[in-house]
Structures are given as structure tokens and as C-alpha cells.
Amino acid sequence: MLGLSSKTFYAVSAMHVLMRHDRTKPMKIKEIAKLANAPQNFLEQILLELRKKGLLQSVKGANGGYLLAREPERIYLREIVETIEGAYFTPECKTEKPALQLLWQELCQKAAHAFDIPLSELERYQQQIDRTLDFSI
Secondary structure (H helix, E strand, C coil): CCCCCHHHHHHHHHHHHHHHCCCCCCECHHHHHHHHCCCHHHHHHHHHHHHHCCCEEEECCCCCEEEECCCHHHCEHHHHHHHHHCCCCCCCCCCCCHHHHHHHHHHHHHHHHHCCCEHHHHHHHHHHHHHHCCCCC
């Protein structure tokens, strides 16, 4: 498992919550935090970072809150990870050995590619969970 921070997991969870919410109505941080199971104060910082990178938009006022800035099909997990973690998929190779440098470069490219999936793909996983947890008689 890659060493992603809790902050990244909260960011993806919040984006998932916003994806499943009515995309025409801004959602308040308090509600996002509850549904994303994230500390509200921490989430405020995370949502600001995502907004600055153009993944979210904010609406001010009594009925304000946050909305996805683009359709979920056009927001990639890689963008979220890189927003929170920084240049996460850039190999920091502390060796002069060319073979090791190539190895780390290739591994970083493969890891980055693993996150090149749209946010909308989370809906497929949600549907699997919904089917699994349907205990109705």
C-alpha cells in the first residue's frame, strides 16, 4: 500500500460525498464532514486546497457551500492525491546508479497510472457495496 496520508483519504471521501449529492445545490462543510466521517476543522483546510486547484467551487451565503467544479468523469483521483500530497509520483532517487534511477522512475509512473481513474468510478464500488449490504426480505 502506498503511504497516503489521512488527509488524502478525507479528501477522496469528501469528493465522493459531493459526487453523490445533488450537484446543483451547494453542500455545507458540516454535512460533508459528517457523511465523509472527517473532522470538520481539518476538512475545511482540505476543501480549500481542492478549491484552489479547481476541483471544487464554493458558494458564499446562507445557502452556500461546496460543489464539484467539474463532472465526476472529468476529475481524476490522481488530481486529488497530488493536490493533497504534492508531487507524490515524482521519484526522489538518492542514488547515482542509473539502473536504480530507472527502476524508481518506472515504479512512480506505474503508481501514478493506477490513480488515473475518474472520481465517477467510485460509484461502481458504491453499487457493489449496496448490493452486498442489501439484506431485505
